[in-house]
Structures are given as C-alpha cells and as structure tokens.
Amino acid sequence: MRTVTTSKGRPRKYRTQAERVRARKEAAERWYAKNKVYSVKTIKRWTELGNLIKTGMKFCPRCEEDLPATDDYFYPRPASIDGFTTYCRDCQSELSTENYYRNKKLKKAVRVESSNGLRKAHKRSL
Numbered sequence: 001m002r003t004v005t006t007s008k009g010r011p012r013k014y015r016t017q018a019e020r021v022r023a024r025k026e027a028a029e030r031w032y033a034k035n036k037v038y039s040v041k042t043i044k045r046w047t048e049l050g051n052l053i054k055t056g057m058k059f060c061p062r063c064e065e066d067l068p069a070t071d072d073y074f075y076p077r078p079a080s081i082d083g084f085t086t087y088c089r090d091c092q093s094e095l096s097t098e099n100y101y102r103n104k105k106l107k108k109a110v111r112v113e114s115s116n117g118l119r120k121a122h123k124r125s126l
C-alpha cells in the first residue's frame with residue numbers, strides 16, 4: 001500500500017477530507033459524552049418533560065397554550081419522548097392540511113414543468 005505523506009514528511013493519518021471530518025466529529029462526541037455536556041435542545045426537551053410530569057400540562061408552541069397532556073388534546077406519537085406530538089390536535093391537523101396543499105402544489109408544478117419543458121427539450125435534442 002502506498003503511504004501518503006504530508007508536506008512535512010509525516011505519514012498522513014486520514015486519506016480523505018470526509019474521513020478527517022468524521023474522525024473529528026467522533027472525537028467531539030466522545031468529549032461531550034465524557035464531560036456530560038448536552039445541547040440546548042436536549043436540555044430544553046428534558047425541561048419540558050419535567051414540567052409535563054410535574055403539572056400534567058403540555059405547552060403547544062403554535063397556539064401558545066398550556067393544555068392537558070392527554071389523548072383528547074394531543075395526538076399520540078410513540079417516537080417522541082413524551083408520547084405525544086409537539087402541537088395540539090387543532091394545530092396538528094391545520095399544519096397537516098397546509099403541508100398537504102403545499103406539497104400538492106409543488107408536485108403539480110414540477111410535473112407541469114417536466115412534461116412541457118424538459119420532455120420537449122429532450123425531444124429536440126434527439
């Protein structure tokens with residue numbers, strides 16, 4: 001195997017930039033785990049969970065209201081830490097509707113563009 005050396009004559013530790021970045025990231029993660037440093041997001045999540053356990057209320061960031069953390073007010077979501085969706089039932093259904101129409105509009109636009117523009121351009125190139 002050919003060994004790559006740096007300009008200073010030392011053998012290079014990482015062959016590619018991606019390898020080097022990954023190694024740095026892993027080292028950083030190890031350091032964070034060792035020093036018990038957590039991201040702001042993680043701490044915020046724990047605080048929210050603590051409040052939920054203490055008061056039984058969950059805050060909906062969209063309508064900015066404290067609601068009881070039950071199936072009547074929040075949709076169940078097993079993947080989340082507290083078992084409920086981030087937003088309350090009303091906000092969640094509004095968001096889903098909005099996203100549905102937004103995605104639909106986008107998909108339609110892409111389809112029109114591809115059928116009219118790209119196909120014609122492709123035909124012309126043949």
Ligand SMILES: [Zn+2]
Pocket residue numbers: 060061062063064065087088089090091092
């Ligand atoms: Zn809400």
